[in-house]
Amino acid sequence: MTAGARVPAARLSSVLWRRPWARATILLTPPLAWFVLLYLAALVVLLITAFWQINPFTTNIERVWSLNNFTTILTSPAYLRIIGRTVGMAAAVTVTDTVVAFPFAYYMARIAAPRTRTALFVAILLPLWASYLAKVYSWLLIFTHGGLLDWSLGKIGAGQVHLIYTNWAVFIVFCYLWLPFMIIPVYAALERIPASQIEASQDLGARTWRTTRSVLLPLALPGIVAGSIFTFSLTLGDYITPLLVGGTSATFIGNIIYSNIGIANNVPFAAAMACVPIVIMAAYLLGARALGAFEAV
Numbered sequence: 001m002t003a004g005a006r007v008p009a010a011r012l013s014s015v016l017w018r019r020p021w022a023r024a025t026i027l028l029t030p031p032l033a034w035f036v037l038l039y040l041a042a043l044v045v046l047l048i049t050a051f052w053q054i055n056p057f058t059t060n061i062e063r064v065w066s067l068n069n070f071t072t073i074l075t076s077p078a079y080l081r082i083i084g085r086t087v088g089m090a091a092a093v094t095v096t097d098t099v100v101a102f103p104f105a106y107y108m109a110r111i112a113a114p115r116t117r118t119a120l121f122v123a124i125l126l127p128l129w130a131s132y133l134a135k136v137y138s139w140l141l142i143f144t145h146g147g148l149l150d151w152s153l154g155k156i157g158a159g160q161v162h163l164i165y166t167n168w169a170v171f172i173v174f175c176y177l178w179l180p181f182m183i184i185p186v187y188a189a190l191e192r193i194p195a196s197q198i199e200a201s202q203d204l205g206a207r208t209w210r211t212t213r214s215v216l217l218p219l220a221l222p223g224i225v226a227g228s229i230f231t232f233s234l235t236l237g238d239y240i241t242p243l244l245v246g247g248t249s250a251t252f253i254g255n256i257i258y259s260n261i262g263i264a265n266n267v268p269f270a271a272a273m274a275c276v277p278i279v280i281m282a283a284y285l286l287g288a289r290a291l292g293a294f295e296a297v
Helices: 003-018 020-050 067-073 077-111 114-129 132-143 150-154 167-193 195-203 206-236 240-249 253-262 267-290
Strands: none
Touching: 003 077, 020 267, 067 114, 067 253, 067 267, 077 114, 077 167, 077 206, 077 253, 077 267, 114 167, 114 240, 167 206, 167 240, 195 206, 206 253, 206 267, 240 253, 253 267
């Protein structure tokens, strides 16, 4: 590099050094532009499409503003039941994963030896590297008639349980799929809790349950909320697991969106239904913020 080229570079470096906001702007502009272009623009297109409708004779999209899609969703008992079933499933999966993840994450963060902690991390992360479909099909083989579950129960004389193509099967698979997304943020939150606060609670005479309820849970709440955002939102929008494991008996929001895009060819209605999980998640995040769950993040 010549001396003439080094001078502008030095001046630019000096300007950026004196103005931290300029460095931040240069660093954040490309990813923010990409985010706005791909994510926010897609949401805007989705919202606009939801107000269009399908011509019943030609099945072509009519770009005429209408609330018919939203009216159908909010006034149809069938769609309201599907929304309620989806929200109930997402809530049940979130609560179950929280109950399972909390003691597991506590053991990793506060009790396990470094080598044991590493092994547990590998056990948690390995399923995330596997194919989503491979994991779902594995559970399909377990639940199917005459599968591993029926064979194991038959060996011990406990009879058979027909879980395949039921909401219970969907619930179990969802809990398995999203459990790592709950364990990791809860572990991170528990690891940051100072040991002195736990010792102070014990010195004041608090038993294990009182310490957990009054010290650990409030301080780990940001991690629990972060994990619940993953488990709740992923359950709301998933359609593959209900389709493969639940069959026709398990219909959720994602299945309605999928069928209206592929089979019914009603993209505006699918866009309107896709707005439902967005509204639900927005309400969930606002509620969590009102409860102060994000203050310690």
